[in-house]
Amino acid sequence: MSAAAAIPRAGISDRLLGPLLIAPVVVVLGAVIAYPLFAALALSLFAVDTLTLDAQWVGLGNFGELLGSDGRFWTALVVTLVWTAATLALQLVLGIAMALLLNRDIWMRSLARSLVLFPYFISTVVAVLVWRWLFNDFFGLINLALIGGGVIDAPVDWLGSMPNAFVSLVVVGAWKFFPFVVIAVLARLQSIPESLYEAARLDGAGVWARFRDVTLPQIGEVLGIVVLLRAIWDFKEFDLIFLLTGGGPIDATRTLPLIVYQEAFGLNRMGMAAAYAVSMMIVMLGFFAAYRAAVRGRA
Amino acid sequence: MSAIDLVGVRKQFGETQVVRGVDLAVPSGAFLSLLGPSGCGKTTLLRMLAGLETPSEGEIRIDGAVVNAVPPGARDIAMVFQSYALYPQMTVAQNIAYPLRKRGVPKGERAGRVAAVAEMLQLGPLLERKPRQLSGGQQQRVALGRALVREPRIFLLDEPLSNLDATLRSHMRAELIELHRRIGRTMVYVTHDQLEAMTMSTHIAVIDGGVVQQFGTPQQVYRRPVNRMVAGFIGTPAMAFVEGRVGEGGALTLAGTRVATVDAAPGATPVIGIRAEDVRLAEIGVPARVGLVEPIGHETLVRLHCDAGIVTARLPGDTAVQPGEQVHFTADAGRLHLFDPIGGERLTDPYQGNERDHG
Ligand SMILES: Nc1ncnc2c1ncn2[C@@H]1O[C@H](COP(=O)(O)OP(=O)(O)OP(=O)(O)O)[C@@H](O)[C@H]1O
Ligand SMILES: [Mg+2]
Numbered sequence: 001m002s003a004a005a006a007i008p009r010a011g012i013s014d015r016l017l018g019p020l021l022i023a024p025v026v027v028v029l030g031a032v033i034a035y036p037l038f039a040a041l042a043l044s045l046f047a048v049d050t051l052t053l054d055a056q057w058v059g060l061g062n063f064g065e066l067l068g069s070d071g072r073f074w075t076a077l078v079v080t081l082v083w084t085a086a087t088l089a090l091q092l093v094l095g096i097a098m099a100l101l102l103n104r105d106i107w108m109r110s111l112a113r114s115l116v117l118f119p120y121f122i123s124t125v126v127a128v129l130v131w132r133w134l135f136n137d138f139f140g141l142i143n144l145a146l147i148g149g150g151v152i153d154a155p156v157d158w159l160g161s162m163p164n165a166f167v168s169l170v171v172v173g174a175w176k177f178f179p180f181v182v183i184a185v186l187a188r189l190q191s192i193p194e195s196l197y198e199a200a201r202l203d204g205a206g207v208w209a210r211f212r213d214v215t216l217p218q219i220g221e222v223l224g225i226v227v228l229l230r231a232i233w234d235f236k237e238f239d240l241i242f243l244l245t246g247g248g249p250i251d252a253t254r255t256l257p258l259i260v261y262q263e264a265f266g267l268n269r270m271g272m273a274a275a276y277a278v279s280m281m282i283v284m285l286g287f288f289a290a291y292r293a294a295v296r297g298r299a
Numbered sequence: 300m301s302a303i304d305l306v307g308v309r310k311q312f313g314e315t316q317v318v319r320g321v322d323l324a325v326p327s328g329a330f331l332s333l334l335g336p337s338g339c340g341k342t343t344l345l346r347m348l349a350g351l352e353t354p355s356e357g358e359i360r361i362d363g364a365v366v367n368a369v370p371p372g373a374r375d376i377a378m379v380f381q382s383y384a385l386y387p388q389m390t391v392a393q394n395i396a397y398p399l400r401k402r403g404v405p406k407g408e409r410a411g412r413v414a415a416v417a418e419m420l421q422l423g424p425l426l427e428r429k430p431r432q433l434s435g436g437q438q439q440r441v442a443l444g445r446a447l448v449r450e451p452r453i454f455l456l457d458e459p460l461s462n463l464d465a466t467l468r469s470h471m472r473a474e475l476i477e478l479h480r481r482i483g484r485t486m487v488y489v490t491h492d493q494l495e496a497m498t499m500s501t502h503i504a505v506i507d508g509g510v511v512q513q514f515g516t517p518q519q520v521y522r523r524p525v526n527r528m529v530a531g532f533i534g535t536p537a538m539a540f541v542e543g544r545v546g547e548g549g550a551l552t553l554a555g556t557r558v559a560t561v562d563a564a565p566g567a568t569p570v571i572g573i574r575a576e577d578v579r580l581a582e583i584g585v586p587a588r589v590g591l592v593e594p595i596g597h598e599t600l601v602r603l604h605c606d607a608g609i610v611t612a613r614l615p616g617d618t619a620v621q622p623g624e625q626v627h628f629t630a631d632a633g634r635l636h637l638f639d640p641i642g643g644e645r646l647t648d649p650y651q652g653n654e655r656d657h658g
Contacts, residue, residue, distance in 0.1 A: 200386075200397075202378050214386065
């Protein structure tokens, strides 16, 4: 009967119980989100040696160097933005097309639905290793196939020259991450009432008009979220680029996260690395604000 | 000339036969109701007319031309979906204009036609709203508007009133009748509400088990149902079925009381169908005990339990009977419906003399 009342409370009042219950979450979030954030902000104001952790207050000096002198920041920012935009666009096109295909009654649909997720689940290291083999200019399958098919007559250097390296990077990025778009869009596609398509057919809409007037408006909201999330993730993508081109040739594919790494562990300038990281955060905040404004403007 | 001809139309989904050979000729300008219990294949039939489903067998003709292979958009047909299927991101005006836009009607003309339709359906003040800002009845009018604006040859309506409350429903029913009268186009209307079918249609096709059981005017279907299924489906309260017995000289008895003379062999046991409004209480007749009494104001429905089964009587509102009371009832011989006890088909005109005055 009074089981609830019988639970021993060890003298904890209701007012204390609530805060106590959420305390573990607060502590964990504080440790993994708030602390690194403030630590990075603080670090960016010092000149810190990665190995000795000797710190010297420099104020905004790191940022001054970053924005001025050699223009590395600006070059990398442009590379990062172009990479993000290009790979995201390709992910969207591939992802939407694949979701549309998988939403139809095709042969072996459930198998195809699982297979398409493969690139997303496979570890980046493994994926990049496989792609590097494929791209290899001596024995890579891509060169062999293109030569065999008579498209080219000498092997192409896919990763070591521009613009090939950048294109390869964008393609591998799209291949790796488009399944995310597929999952999100497919889930939404399945909830679009069939009668909308039927009404459109009766109204005289062709395939393209049905996509534009029925499908696209329905998946618009989901696409907005997908674009936001993927833009953030692509913007700060590190391992794929680091492993595939390492930022090369020279610095043609060097994005901001790669510079952060280079500063921190190549040049042992932890403070400078933090300054780059904080700058990235500011850029992303700017995009996020613009995104929010755009979404609110439409609603 | 008929607007729609169905010739031997069949449809199966995998192993399931849903429509099993339908032949139907719908006259031009008719308001045809497809009436039948749930799952009998009404929607499937309508979708085949629209071109959203291809018949497994048979031919569909519109104005004489076979349209089996004609895509929905090219059939000059408009359909109002049960779910309305309005485009959620478009305003009411854009929804109504959509079929015109897809058919390349110039912008100026579009606006005029949308305005005319909006006027007819009293949608004027709602034109700039989105579908989700409308009530069910308003959405339905928009769906109707989107169908009307094109002035198609044929309108298909799939239970368009089923989501509405009783008041709005009877209001929309009247509007649809009025609309049909005004534009004079052929309309095919799916419903499982027999009252709706009776009041709105010029023609009814009663469907069961994927087959047209009867096709005719509401009066024909009501007065001369061709089988027990149709008889039981049309009319409220439902027709009562009791066992009859044919004696010497064709004397048809109900619970031992002679009710008619029929042209049948002695020993036959036809099923007698009796409509509630044909039953009267009388001094002499079939003895019965009064069961449930339902006064509904201007009339009273009384269930009469006799030896052969239960008969419902529709009596004047001031009838004073009590449950449990013993009474006698009769019905005009000419108003009895006789059905085969096994197959359920109507036994042909046992009383030709009496049939005429209400056929
Ligand atoms: N695409 C389909 N695949 C398999 N079976 C189907 C399909 N469409 C309809 N059916 C079956 O066909 C039968 C008739 O369906 P239909 O929708 O035509 O019935 P209905 O008369 O419109 O019923 P209701 O009054 O409930 O709307 C049902 O048993 C249904 O399960
Ligand atoms: Mg139906």
